[in-house]
Structure formats: C-alpha cells, structure tokens
Amino acid sequence: MSAGYTVILEQLTGPQRGSETRLFDDEIYAFLEADQNLRFTDQQDLQDGESQFAVLNRSETDYIITATADNEFWINKRLVKSASLRGGDMIEFGENGPMVRYHRFDGILPLRWTVSEIASDSIAYLRFSRKPFTYRLRHAAAQFGGRLIWQTTIAYRVTVVVAILALAGLAYSQYQASRLLQERIEAGAGQLDSVAASLAKARDEALKPSDLVELRNDLSSQVSLNAERLAELERHSEAVKRVIRKSTEAVAFLQLEYSLRDIVTGNELRHVINRDGVPVMLPQGQPLLSLDGNGPVAKVQLTGTGFLLGGGRYLATNRHVALPWERGRYSGPISADVLEPVVSKFVAYFPNLQMPVDVSLKTASETADLAILAIEAGLPELDGLLLASGTPSVGEEVILLGYPTGLRSLLAQSGHEFVRQLEADKELDFWNVSRRLSDAGLIFPLASRGITARVASEALVYDAETTVGGSGGPVLNLQGEVIAINAAILPEFGGSNLGVPASKLAALISIKTKE
Known part of the structure; x- marks a missing residue:
C-alpha cells in the first residue's frame, strides 16, 4: 500500500446517501447491487445480485478508476471509461446509479465536515448531476440542510440552534414592533x-407683502379709529x-x-x-x-x-x-x-x-x-x-x-414709516417683525x-x-x-x-x- 494520502468516497445520492468509504489499499473494487447500493472492497468476491462495476488503482498522487466490462460512468458530467481522479470530482455510476464525491486528504483526516465542505458538495451536485434542474435544486438544498444537522460538531449545531432561536425571537420582536408601529x-x-x-x-x-400694502393703505383710518376708541375710553x-x-x-x-x-x-x-x-x-x-x-x-x-x-x-x-x-x-x-x-x-x-x-x-x-x-x-x-x-x-x-390678531394689530398701530421700511426690507419673518416692533417701542x-x-x-x-x-x-x-x-x-x-x-x-x- 502506498502512503502519503487518504481518500474518502462520500455517497451523495442513492440508498446509502450520506455514507462514507475510506480508501487505503492499492486496489479497490466497486460493486453495484441490484437495488443501486454501492459497495467498495479490496477483494473480488461477488455477492448475490451485484456485479463488479469498476476498479480503483492507487497511484503516487491519486486513484485511477476504470470501468469493467461494458460499464460506463460519468465524472463531472463527462462520460468516460477510465480516468485519474482529483479531489472534488463527482462520479456517477451508470445511467441511474448513485453519485459519489471523491475527497483526497494529505496527513490527518478531518473529524467532521466543515460547513464550507458541505456547501461545496451541494454545489458540486447541483452542477454535475444530470437530473432535471428543479430536482437537483431540491436535492441539493435537502442535502445541505440535513448534513448541517447531522455531520457538523455538536458545538456548531448548538450554536446554529441558538442562532435560529435568536433570529426567531428577533423576527417576532420585529413583527410586534411593526404591528405596533402600524397601529401608531x-x-x-x-x-x-x-x-x-x-x-x-x-x-x-402669516404676514405677506400684500398684507403690508393693505396695512399701509388703511393705516390712517385704523390708527384714527384706535386713537378715537382709546380717547373715548380714557374720557370715560x-x-x-x-x-x-x-x-x-x-x-x-x-x-x-x-x-x-x-x-x-x-x-x-x-x-x-x-x-x-x-x-x-x-x-x-x-x-x-x-x-x-x-x-x-x-x-x-x-x-x-x-x-x-x-x-x-x-x-x-x-x-x-x-x-x-x-x-x-x-x-x-x-x-x-x-x-x-x-x-x-x-x-x-x-x-x-x-x-x-x-x-x-x-x-x-x-x-x-x-x-x-x-x-x-x-x-x-x-x-x-x-x-x-x-x-x-x-x-x-x-x-x-x-x-388680538397678534402681529397684525401691532403693525396697524405702528405707523406709515415703520410699515414702509418693513416692506422695503422684505423682512416678514415671524420673529424678526416682533423684534423690530420691540426695538421701535411699538409693542403695547x-x-x-x-x-x-x-x-x-x-x-x-x-x-x-x-x-x-x-x-x-x-x-x-x-x-x-x-x-x-x-x-x-x-x-x-x-x-x-x-x-x-x-x-x-x-x-x-x-x-x-x-x-
């Protein structure tokens, strides 16, 4: 047996979906059973209802897979009889056989699949499977979700559950806030x-230029009336x-x-x-x-x-x-x-x-x-x-x-000259008019x-x-x-x-x- 690397064959479809086979030997035989189960062994012993499908021979860098008899397989959606495998390759055994991904590792094998590796498997299946797109999409999503639950570490799963609960709580609080906001x-x-x-x-x-013109035109009579009223009041x-x-x-x-x-x-x-x-x-x-x-x-x-x-x-x-x-x-x-x-x-x-x-x-x-x-x-x-x-x-x-009437009555008592100057300066701001009235001693x-x-x-x-x-x-x-x-x-x-x-x-x- 050659040393230096280890291979894991991960079954992505078929009855044994999710199972893994680790390859160490120099020669491995792949058997496809009648129910589409895929079995790998270092011996050529056949069991009832199965046939030898392919042989995997270990080289210095990777395994070489060769189909036996009239069998065929697809590698990355390409129909072949023999090929040198590379890490990440997708192998589909037969027209309707299971799909396997080839993983090659140097040194220590991983204890658990990482999220990125799980996602990579789902994306690879989506790309290279020959099934209809909608079927591939559903299968890839289901595979990704299932593996996240069962093939990641317990700590990661706990973290995901906590995050989901937190997101659910946040979504609920946002819903409540949105509902209250809508009510408000x-x-x-x-x-x-x-x-x-x-x-x-x-x-x-509010005061407008036209108001000042009107005030200026009527000022004499208004002032006269106010003066007469005040004089009458004082005479009383x-x-x-x-x-x-x-x-x-x-x-x-x-x-x-x-x-x-x-x-x-x-x-x-x-x-x-x-x-x-x-x-x-x-x-x-x-x-x-x-x-x-x-x-x-x-x-x-x-x-x-x-x-x-x-x-x-x-x-x-x-x-x-x-x-x-x-x-x-x-x-x-x-x-x-x-x-x-x-x-x-x-x-x-x-x-x-x-x-x-x-x-x-x-x-x-x-x-x-x-x-x-x-x-x-x-x-x-x-x-x-x-x-x-x-x-x-x-x-x-x-x-x-x-x-009464606020600034208007004060302006009516202010006199011609004040209104004329205000009109010329075009300073009709609410605060400015009252300040100018006060500066002129016209607030009474x-x-x-x-x-x-x-x-x-x-x-x-x-x-x-x-x-x-x-x-x-x-x-x-x-x-x-x-x-x-x-x-x-x-x-x-x-x-x-x-x-x-x-x-x-x-x-x-x-x-x-x-x-």
Missing part, C-alpha cells in the same frame, strides 16, 4: 391631518385711564414655536419636498407632512397674551396658549403615545422693554383653561397685577387688555371696555371687544384688579367673551406654591 401610524394619521391643517392656517395668517373716567396706564406694562405679547416628533424614533414631522424643491401641497391646500419627509421641520407658530403676576416671577395665560397642541385653533388633540411636542422657542415681550424674555411652562390647570409660565431670566422691576379677592357683579364695568396691548353679562363659579361672560390672539389677557375691574383671564370668544352670543374667574387662578397659584 393609523392612530396618528388623523393627527397628521390636524397638524397639516394647523400649518395651513398659520401660513394663511379717570379710573379707566388710571387702570390702563398702570396695567399696560405688565401685559406681555407671547410668541411660541413648536414641532412634533415621534416618541419612538425621535424623527420630527417634516414637509415633503418635490424634485423642484417646492413643498408638496394636498388638494385641500394643506402641506404634505411625513416623519420621513425630505424637507424642513414643520413648525407651528402662534401668538397670545399673558400678564405678569405680583412678585414678577411668573406669567399667567391660558392653557391652550401654553399647550396649543392639545386643542385650539392651531391644532387638534395630539395623542401623547404617538407624537410629542418640541417647543423650540417661547418668548414674551413687555411694553417699554426692548429685549424679549424666554419663558417656559411652570404648571397648567387640569380643570380650567389656565397656565403659569416661568420667566427664565430676571426682569427689571415691573409691578405685576393683583388678583381680585371678591366676585364681580353682573353689569359691572370691565377692561380687557391683550394682543390694546384695551377694550365692556360690561359683565353673567357671573358664575366656572366662567365670567362679558362683551369687551377682542379676537384671536387676545387669549390669556387680563380682565380688570376699575380698581385694576384681575377678575378673570380672557379665554374664548362667543360670537354666537352677540360677540360676548368668556373668561376664567380669577379665583381659579388663585387656586392654581396656591397649589404651585405648596409644591
């Missing part, structure tokens, strides 16, 4: 429509004049900007931009928004009114001004388990103070439309407004201070006078003139005390307005003080 998307679809409508409304209310009594003069500097013009982001991914709601870089608009005039949008972050901007409380550390306003994403004209309700608001800027402008101050939500009432804002930096000494201790009477005169609340029509523990109804933007303004009695916080307009009741009684604000302040 469905739940948030209506909210996206609401936010889109809010942005469309805010866009319609010295008490009204004194209240307005004393309280004005404590009434703040509020500006707020916020966006919305997904609480799971952290992605912010963005505009969708087309190929031309233009935001895509829906048929109803609303912008198309998406958490995967390719445009700028969708930001809602709004204005409101607040007033300084005694002590000068906090501002009072409405809850729907401080938390506009909950309800109100700028947004429908936003579900906290889908989208969360991100306030990017919240500032307050006071009359006679040039620089704005940053504010943030301190607390909000759960039962009334009230909120308290904290002033982030110190203020020059300003006198806050005091809350009335008693309940107003029906028919009592009231004064309402605020910033409007005052209106009315009569209380109804007094109840939950609400105060009065007819002082106001509109959107005046929410959060103080409703004062003739002693300059806050009797209510302006909260809503009731046009269906002859232009009446609704205010939250000051007692509700006093209770909220008391709760916060105890905390």
